Amino acid sequence: MSDRVTTITTDIVEAVRDVLRKHDVTFQEYRAGFMHLVKTQQAGEIPLLIDVFFNSTIVDIENSTRKGSKAAIQGPYFVEGAPHVSGELAIRDEDKDQPRMVMRGQVTDIAGKPVPGAVIDVWHSTPEGRYSGIERHxxxxxxxxxxxxxxxANGRYECHSILPAPYQIPNKGPTGQLLEEYMGGHSWRPAHIHYWVQADGQRDLISQAYFEGGDYIEDxxxxxxxxxxxxxxxxxxGVRVMEVDFRLEPAQAVMQAAE
Ligand SMILES: [Fe+2]
Structure with a gap:
């Protein structure tokens, strides 16, 4: 095993031990925490638990060395093989009267040169905060x-849709209990649009755009x-304009950083 794995895993265990000592955690409390993790595992929520609390930290670490636009968490609702669209995403009949938005902007490289032919996967929620193609939704x-x-040819894109809505992450299981009951928080995300931008020779960018002034933006x-x-x-x-320009950094920046 590499030195790095040994160092990090040892530090994680020591960090947990430090918290237990700091609060004089009793055996009963230790068992309760232990059983909560067992419950999380039985509910199939280990991936959810880890992503909710730590995914954004890893994204922040990666962003500290990114030269182009900053990334954001991908989230669990990306679906492979979405259709190529031009001008408008498919809108359900029952949503035709919902408030509209237009997503537009430009993709450039790190020097500001337009990137034609870049492919931007976009995905966002329904007005009830659900995602398409997700079984439990x-x-x-x-x-x-x-x-x-x-x-x-100028690196520009434009696509219409309806506005997404804030939504709650799965909150009926042990992860929701931890977040809401034990930590005094809530399980809401602000309305947002997901993007995955890919172009030849450029580093992929997975990010999200938010609606200034919307609910849950601050928390x-x-x-x-x-x-x-x-x-x-x-x-x-009457159409909300979501103007988002993406600056992509060269793909080799990743390779150099990994060397
Ligand atoms: Fe989302």
């Missing part, structure tokens, strides 16, 4: 509210607000 066909947009339960994209409240003909 019910019957929302995966063609809705997700798609791949390609940038034009996202997933600390997901690390991205560059807090978009001001601007409307054109």
């Amino acid at each position: 019910g019957e929302v066909d995966k063609k809705y509210y997700r798609g791949k947009i390609t940038t034009d 996202d339960c997933c600390n997901g607000g690390g991205s560059d994209f807090m978009v001001p409240e601007v409307y054109e003909d």
Whole structure:
């Protein structure tokens, strides 16, 4: 095993021991914590638990060396193979009267040169805060509210949809209990749009854009607000404009950093 793995795992165990000593944790309390983790495992929520509390920290660490736009957590609702779209994401019939938004902007490289042909996967929630193509979210066909947009010759993109909504992460199980009951928090995320930008020779960028002035912007339960994209409240003909420009850094920056 590498020295790094040994150092990090030893430090994690020591950090937990420090907390137990600091609070004079009793055997009974220790067993209660232990049983909560067992319950989390039995509920199949270990991935949720770890992602809710620590994924954003890893993204922050990566962002500290990123030269282009900042990344944000991917979240669990990305679906492979979304359709290529132009102009508009597929909207359910029952949502046709919902408030609209337009996602637009430009993809450039680190020097500001437009990147034509970049593919931007976008995905966002329904007005009830559900995602399409996710079994536990019910019957929302995966063609809705997700798609791949390609940038034009000037690196620009534009795509219409309806506004997403704030939503609660799964909160009925042990992770929700930890977050809400034991830690006194809540399980809401602010409304947001997810992006995964890919272009030849550039480092992938997975990020999110937020709606300035929206609910839960200041206390996202997933600390997901690390991205560059807090978009001001601007409307054109009643349509919320989500102008987001992505600056991609060269793919080799990753390789150099890993060497
Ligand atoms: Fe999301």
